[in-house]
Amino acid sequence: MVEVHVIRKQGHFNIFARFQGASSGVTALYGPSGAGKTSVVNMVAGLMRPDAGRIAINGLCLFDSARRVDLPPEKRRIGYVFQDGRLLPHLSVRSNLTYGMKLTPTGRRFVKFDPVVELLGIGHLLHRRPARLSGGEKQRVAIGRALLTSPAMLLMDEPLASLDSARKAEVLPFITRLCREFAIPILYVSHALDEILNLATHMVIMEEGRVLAAGDLEALLARPEMQTRFGREESGAVIPTVVEEPEDAFGLTWLRFGDHILKVLRLQALRGEPMRVRIPARQVAIALEPPSRTSFQNILPAEIREIVDQEAPFVDVRLDLGTSLWARITRHSFQELNLKVGQSVFALIKSVAVSHASTTDLGESAGG
């Protein structure tokens, strides 16, 4: 269990954050820039001192103002991946990787050098200096360096924010694999919802120094009041699926959820692999009857559960197909179709509108 409770006054900005993270897997710390996410992470790492509070990881107390506990950063056993990498420029990649590892007592090392180098695919870079690495390579080395200290927890502060989408797609799979292969809880800061969807199981939403909500990711995203939180463009549903057919004759991947099959552009995935899919509300249309001749790949029977008025000219409709799906339609079609709660309809989902675990930015890469 990761327990964070920090209070800090920084000029006119007050941070009051209290949440619990998952003891394994990824807990995402989500919020707009300036929400105080980095400050919270810095306090967990010991680089910034809270005025009061308590920080503990799996029973190990790092900070407790009441008991006057305040471990220095080097004693906290926390691996920190910074947004800007922060590799030591005067050391080779190999020396950067082993810098923290050598300072970890042998008996406490459970992360070994060779598997990490192999996992991150940085074997050919070991003799280079950081200045000769690309952005994506730097972040992979930074992740490896933090991992090799055999930390009790990993902090990642927007590790992909400084990378372009191609580099993001290069680094993201490594983080996914990292979660699977090492049982280290990760606190992952991001303001990009898609990254979080790809990685996290838990989520903490911060705004203006405070925690708005925290808990299981899917449950949190399904909450109607959270729909508006993510803004007009981000509004949508997240659905856990399993790969049914990695590639059919038309180059599409079939994903199963409940009794339904969702066809999406081919994914790099294995049969039976779990995939989390995000379907933005604006990519879902509604029909009263199953359309016979259409280019829509996914036509699924559903029932209307909720109707939420959005700013004109839109209406958001929550559909139930065993799991929740949101559709955003214009007020004009809403009235024309005369939609009501409880009505049986068909959800039309463009196959291109689906985001998935191995692509970072959904709009562009899945489009076409």
Next chain:
Amino acid sequence: MEFLRLTQVEVEALSLSLWVSSWAVATSLPLGILTAWVLARLRFPGKNLLDGLVHLPLVLPPVVTGYLLLVALGRNGIIGALLRRYLGIVLAFNWKGAVLAAAVMSFPLLVRAVRLSLEGVDRGLEAAARTLGAGPLRVFFTVTLPLMVPGVITGLILAFARSLGEFGATITFVSNIRGQTQTLPLALYTLTQVPGGEVGAMRLCILSVLIAMAALVCSEILARRFTARLKG
């Protein structure tokens, strides 16, 4: 070629100068780094006073600095008497005093260069090293100091050159004793004061220029090599 042969006096002056300057730079370097660190990183009352004190030799007439050294550290000086009685150290009128005079005079240059490079070190890198398990002292020696190397080299060369040229404070504090305190500038000055000394003076003059040039070139090469290392 006869013109280029150095006399005994000139050889003594040259080797003494190199000896004194090397010692001056070597002994003031650790203290210079510490002072630069204190000035760059700490906040405390009286910081401006310390800053002023360090820079004083830069703006004070060297003779005044030498005189102050003599008053404080001379045989019967306030500190000098204590040093002599309890530690048996005498600084006045010997090469150790010349080292002290050179060190004091070149100290501000050293501190300025080191402090500038220290302020250029990204503190985020130090924070990163802390999270990797290194304590503050280890961070300083494995991250901060290596990244300061170009500035330290510049400071060393500046201080070394300043020490080689030290005249006023040295002659006031430790006088002009052949083989003891007569460094290159003092020997040059002496030669200009005696009839027929022009040739010797010119030789020492050329020597000074050569040493200064060599020091500059060395520092340039070292700094460039280090920067190249950082760039991979």
